[in-house]
Amino acid sequence: xxxxxxxxxxxxxxxxxxxxxxxxxxxxxxxxxxxxxxxxxxxxxxxxxxxxxxxxxxxxxxxxxxxxxxxxxxxxxxxxxxxxxxxxxxxxxxxxxxxxxxxxxxxxxxxxxxxxxxxxxxxxxxxxxxxxxxxxxxxxxxxxxxxxxxxxxxxxxxxxxxxxxxxxxxxxxxxxxxxxxxxxxxxxxxxxxxxxxxxxxxxxxxxxxxxxxxxxxxxxxxxxxxxxxxxxxxxxxxxxxxxxxxxxxxxxxxxxxxxxxxxxxxxxxxxxxxxxxxxxxxxxxxxxxxxxxxxxxxxxxxxxxxxxxxxxxxxxxxxxxxxxxxxxxxxxxxxxxxxxxxxxxxxxxxxxxxxxxxxxxxxxxxxxxxxxxxxxxxxxxxxxxxxxxxxxxxxxxxxxxxxxxxxxxxxxxxxxxxxxxxxxxxxxxxxxxxxxxxxxxxxxxxxxxxxxxxxxxxxxxxxxxxxxxxxxxxxxxxxxxxxxxxxxxxxxxxxxxxxxxxxxxxxxx
Amino acid sequence: xxxxxxxxxxxxxxxxxxxxxxxxxxxxxxxxxxxxxxxxxxxxxxxxxxxxxxxxxxxxxxxxxxxxxxxxxxxxxxxxxxxxxxxxxxxxxxxxxxxxxxxxxxxxxxxxxxxxxxxxxxxxxxxxxxxx
Numbered sequence: 001x002x003x004x005x006x007x008x009x010x011x012x013x014x015x016x017x018x019x020x021x022x023x024x025x026x027x028x029x030x031x032x033x034x035x036x037x038x039x040x041x042x043x044x045x046x047x048x049x050x051x052x053x054x055x056x057x058x059x060x061x062x063x064x065x066x067x068x069x070x071x072x073x074x075x076x077x078x079x080x081x082x083x084x085x086x087x088x089x090x091x092x093x094x095x096x097x098x099x100x101x102x103x104x105x106x107x108x109x110x111x112x113x114x115x116x117x118x119x120x121x122x123x124x125x126x127x128x129x130x131x132x133x134x135x136x137x138x139x140x141x142x143x144x145x146x147x148x149x150x151x152x153x154x155x156x157x158x159x160x161x162x163x164x165x166x167x168x169x170x171x172x173x174x175x176x177x178x179x180x181x182x183x184x185x186x187x188x189x190x191x192x193x194x195x196x197x198x199x200x201x202x203x204x205x206x207x208x209x210x211x212x213x214x215x216x217x218x219x220x221x222x223x224x225x226x227x228x229x230x231x232x233x234x235x236x237x238x239x240x241x242x243x244x245x246x247x248x249x250x251x252x253x254x255x256x257x258x259x260x261x262x263x264x265x266x267x268x269x270x271x272x273x274x275x276x277x278x279x280x281x282x283x284x285x286x287x288x289x290x291x292x293x294x295x296x297x298x299x300x301x302x303x304x305x306x307x308x309x310x311x312x313x314x315x316x317x318x319x320x321x322x323x324x325x326x327x328x329x330x331x332x333x334x335x336x337x338x339x340x341x342x343x344x345x346x347x348x349x350x351x352x353x354x355x356x357x358x359x360x361x362x363x364x365x366x367x368x369x370x371x372x373x374x375x376x377x378x379x380x381x382x383x384x385x386x387x388x389x390x391x392x393x394x395x396x397x398x399x400x401x402x403x404x405x406x407x408x409x410x411x412x413x414x415x416x417x418x419x420x421x422x423x424x425x426x427x428x429x430x431x432x433x434x435x436x437x438x439x440x441x442x443x444x445x446x447x448x449x450x451x452x453x454x455x456x457x458x459x460x461x462x463x464x465x466x467x468x469x470x471x472x473x474x475x476x477x478x479x480x481x482x483x484x485x486x487x488x489x490x491x492x493x494x495x496x497x498x499x500x501x502x503x504x505x506x507x508x509x
Numbered sequence: 510x511x512x513x514x515x516x517x518x519x520x521x522x523x524x525x526x527x528x529x530x531x532x533x534x535x536x537x538x539x540x541x542x543x544x545x546x547x548x549x550x551x552x553x554x555x556x557x558x559x560x561x562x563x564x565x566x567x568x569x570x571x572x573x574x575x576x577x578x579x580x581x582x583x584x585x586x587x588x589x590x591x592x593x594x595x596x597x598x599x600x601x602x603x604x605x606x607x608x609x610x611x612x613x614x615x616x617x618x619x620x621x622x623x624x625x626x627x628x629x630x631x632x633x634x635x636x637x638x639x640x641x
Contacts, residue, residue: 026595029623033555043555044562044621061636072515073555091623 030092032056033074035083037282038237040065042075042092051134053095058085065092066099066239069283076283078239080115101247103131103254108198111215111229114243116251119231131250133243137305144311146345149376149484150197150263150320153189153433154182156363156426159385159443160392161348164376165197165261165318166309170340172325172332173350177362179324181430182348183265184214186322189433190263191223197320198255198262199227202248205241205271208233221431228252238282241275249306252319256308259315264307268324269300273336290335300336301343332367346370360427365392378484380436384443388422391447395419421446424459437481438467444492445499458506466502473498516552516559519543524563561620568599573618575608575627580615588617596622 030044040056048054048067054077056063063086069076079086101116104127111120118125146164163169171179187199203211211231218224230248232240245266252262266272273296280293288294300323307321323344325337330352332341341347346369354362377385398416402408408416425446428434434442442463445451454462470478474494481487487495523536544550561571572592574580580588589601596619612628 025624025626026619026622027624028621029618030621031558043558046562046621057630057633061633072517073559 028094030054030075032086032088032090032092034088035079035086038079038083038239038279039282040077040079040083040086040092042067042077043073045075045092045094048075048094049098051098053097053099055093055095056086057091057093058087060085064095068279069285078242078279078283079237080239080243082237099133099243099247100130101133101250102127102129103251104129107228107251109225109227111211111231113236114230114232114240114247116247129254131254133246133250135250135253135306137302138308138310138314142311142314144309144316146309146318146372146376148261148309148318149373149378150186150261151189151193151195151378151433151436152182152186153192153435154185154361155428155434155439155442156361156365157182157348158377158381158434158439159426160365160389161346161363161368161370162373162377162381163320163322163370164309164373165320166307167346167370167372167376168304168307168321168323168344169370169373170323170325170344170347171350172327172337172341172347173362174327174330174352177350177352177355178360178430179326179350180210180214180267182350182361183267183322183324184217185428185431185433186263187218187227187265188221188223188431191221191226192433193435196261197226198252198260199223199265200248200252200262201227201229201265201267202245203229203231203233203267204244204269205232205234205236205275206267217431238275238278241272242279245269245272245303249303249319253306256310256317256319257315259317261318262320264319264321266303266321266323268326269340270324270326270336273299292335296336297339297343300340304340304343345372358427359423360430363426365389365396378436379486380440380481380484381443383486384440384447388443388447391415392419392422392426395422417452418446418449420456421451421454421459424456425451425463427460435482436484437470437478440481440487441466441470441478441495441499444487444495445503448496448499450496450499451503453507454503455506455508462503462506465505466499469498469502470495513547516556517563520556520559520563523560524567527564528567528569558620565596565598565620568597570596570598570601570619571604572601573604573606575606575611575616575618577607577609577611577613579607580605584615588615592617592619 028045028047030042033041033043048070050070052067054065054067056065064080065077067075067077102125106125106127110118110125112118116125146166148165150163150165151158152163171182173179190197190199215229218227228251230244232244249264252264255262273292276296276299277292281287285293304321304323307319309318310316323340325340327337349364349367350362351364395415398412399419402416425442445466451459451462477491477494481491526536570592574588585603589603592601610629614627616627617624
């Protein structure tokens with residue numbers, strides 16, 4: 001076939017398709033048969049696709065819904081608004097696409113709902129770009145191993161359970177154990193360290209007062225400019241709670257696909273699973289364990305698979321995820337926690353007991369793990385924290401054992417003493433993320449025994465003295481250390497000398 | 510216990526029988542007996558809608574035309590020609606409704622599809638800031 005005939009054939013084919021598609025304005029329509037509990041049952045619309053947006057024409061305008069149950073005789077569609085406006089007999093039309101939300105840098109600093117509608121009263125979102133709420137995750141060949149660190153500023157995490165860009169690290173714990181606080185610190189650290197990472201915080205059914213406080217804090221810390229907040233409250237329809245993490249991920253993906261780095265915080269996926277359970281039961285889907293539907297694993301796996309580190313060919317952008325799961329009485333073997341633990345690349349477990357002992361962040365060294373972050377840890381932090389996790393886990397075991405007697409050998413005593421100091425060191429005030437050099441210097445001082453004579457209660461004071469002196473006397477060396485490279489011999493000598501001097505004022509003997 | 514038949518299967522069977530020339534009276538009697546026996550009489554409206562759709566798939570279309578004023582014969586003929594072209598139907602029956610609420614223009618409802626060129630719809634779309 002000659003070149004010319006192929007071109008003609010192609011043209012004819014396009015014309016034929018256009019003619020067939022334009023059927024004189026004939027649109028597929030269905031009718032609402034019944035409606036209630038946020039679900040509309042629609043008759044007709046034989047060509048509707050899964051998750052396709054339907055437009056229901058009510059007396060007061062158009063209400064959107066998305067088709068989730070495609071059955072032989074009718075469609076179950078979840079309404080994106082209240083069901084009071086929709087009534088039986090209303091006409092329903094296909095939109096021809098799945099749900100889309102506005103994406104782009106215009107969303108930075110804004111608070112929006114899962115449909116991208118502004119909630120902050122700062123005017124409309126001026127973007128012409130839209131992202132698909134449901135999108136397939138990036139394939140294997142388009143990914144790259146996680147290798148760049150995402151510094152949280154929380155010493156215990158960066159030293160023991162490092163997180164890399166593109167990783168999914170679960171934050172799990174009972175209520176009131178500091179799960180959200182950890183993520184706020186991480187967001188603040190992105191601003192303070194000027195990492196350029198965009199934060200996307202998703203509040204799923206969170207109290208709006210809590211979301212408002214969080215936004216105020218982010219504004220006060222100057223991080224809101226690089227943050228998008230997608231907020232849903234407990235009174236929002238389950239459909240919006242269900243959509244929130246997917247819509248927010250679409251917003252984060254924009255940055256990932258444009259050679260940038262974004263951090264997703266899903267607060268929390270337990271409420272997300274509950275919202276999906278509510279929707280599924282109302283859609284008459286068969287209930288399974290704990291009345292969750294059979295695809296509750298897929299609900300979270302397809303969401304978290306979208307977080308990835310892209311290959312260089314695709315620009316090398318990344319989307320890191322910090323999903324949050326709330327446990328009941330520390331039970332991490334419940335249905336949803338085990339699901340999300342198995343999906344993610346590690347978990348940070350926060351313990352209630354530690355929290356009330358004053359060890360905050362209340363990270364359990366034994367139950368927490370980061371499966372891929374080791375490759376992404378900065379060399380500087382790695383050089384001082386290699387045995388930290390093991391030492392701390394052993395200390396917590398020994399400490400509970402040592403409560404029953406005082407006859408301990410010297411080695412055990414030394415381990416307990418070191419552990420007490422480490423525990424004190426890893427305590428960190430909220431909203432005060434530590435930079436790389438601060439982490440390296442502090443951990444170096446304790447793990448090398450330079451603070452062994454400092455009273456455990458005075459460790460934080462000694463740390464402050466150490467950091468102040470280092471910044472005052474060795475600023476260029478500390479700035480070099482901040483770059484993340486392994487400390488030089490000269491830096492190590494400076495750290496040792498200053499740590500010894502700083503410890504003097506706080507020694508017990 | 511007998512398997513519950515879907516409305517689609519029931520109406521496919523009825524449409525096939527009607528097209529094949531079966532007696533309408535016999536089919537109606539059988540369907541009524543089945544609906545009473547299976548306690549599904551409440552579904553009668555939906556079954557009629559489904560039957561309309563199945564017949565339209567088989568080339569027999571009943572179109573409901575709504576307009577603010579009575580349509581002229583020429584307009585009706587033009588609508589029938591347009592519907593034949595758009596749906597490929599062999600038989601089209603128009604049922605005309607004068608509905609002042611549409612304000613102006615014409616709305617044509619055929620099973621599963623609609624052409625809505627009424628002013629009422631345009632106003633409704635304007636209310637929700639949709640494009641016309």
